[in-house]
Amino acid sequence: MVKNRLIASIIVRDGRVVQSERFKHTNVIHYDAIHAVDNFTRWSVDEIVLINVSRDSNGQQQFRELLSYVSKKCFVPVTAGGWINDMDYGLSLISSGCDKLIVNTALHENPDLVTRLIQRLGKQCLVASIDYKYIEGEPVVCVDRGEKPIGVDPVSWAKQLDNMAVGEIYLNCIDHDGKRKGYDLEVLSQVSRAVSIPIIAFGGVFRWQHLLDGLEAGADAVAAANIFHYTEHATKKAKRFLMDAGINIREPRFIN
């Protein structure tokens, strides 16, 4: 059977790896993206997600160059996104070496672009990112780097995106981002039961146990960012923990 996946998310602003906390990407981690990718892949990570959170679209070219450089020696799947607002740029990321695109705002503001990307690349190439936060106690999907609520709950939005024929959903609770309390398990569980495509959980991992909690809540893949930057052999240790807990995951080992 297909295995659960451990994914390292690398958040990049203006070419530098940054830490994320409630979508404020202020803390530059003194670590090049290429070193992060080198280490995580050596430590058995199953997949890499690279997200460009630069404040304006001027960072597009720099991000593409970074992707091109990083993907030359990265032999696990790479998903890339951030500022994909036209066909040319999306396709240019693919030709720079990523395997999948991750889109967020375009799903709401420009669904036609997403449909065209799916037609051109196939649904397995499109990862739909859903950011949501709690407003008056209810989870509400937001776009524009978490700033614009669209008045839809994550479960309904996930169903709409499934109908739009995206390949996977990358689910992030903004309130949990960088908060070290684990994923928002209730919504994660609801979303994973509502759709038939794979769900990647993201946001809030501070202990390996949080990854296990995410998989037990129904995620197919679990992703984290900050925590992996601060631990030697991080992704290998995380996978060892999951494997010891009985999760069906690719065996952790040191890969040269």
Next chain:
Amino acid sequence: MGSDISIGIVDYNAGNIQSVINALDYLGVQNQLVSDPEVLAQFDGLIIPGVGSFDDAMNSLSNRGLVDGLNSVKNTLPILGICLGMQLLCSSSEEGNKPGLGWVDARVKSISVDSQKIKVPHMGWNQVSEPFNPLFNRIPDETDFYFVHSYCVVTDDASLTTAHSQHGEEFVCAFSKGDIFGVQFHPEKSQDHGLTLLQNFVEVCHGKK
């Protein structure tokens, strides 16, 4: 090994070609994108990569004259189809109405979503069982490779199957017929074992040179 071998990567406007180039570059194997049917025969081996949909891919191959081009070189050099590239070697696919290249007596069907918790696309690392041809030299049984697909290959001719895998149901994840090879997973995205498989293909090409 490989420095005097030149691999053509068939370019028909399909998905993640750059990943295949990156992997061959890393192995130090000369490679070139090729979309001109006239020059296919100049290479020591060909790779047909691909993600995308079956009919689009067949249309795109045929618009470039590559269906005839590939048919004319198929018995003269080793050819490896990856993912959709493997499916194109079959006779037909439930994904489309176009016939495939039909080199391998197998067909492509959609992965059944039954009562089990099967998610489609089949996306992620999965075990490749009982691999046995030259492509799997130095690769242990039950090694994990990376898969991304919603359709899978089945065949009535068990002698074609060189490895199988399971997602809900069992399917053919690698086949070969003479020097024609197909793999459903992505060796270029399956870390060290994937690179070994590509190196093995290069060695097959070397042996035929």
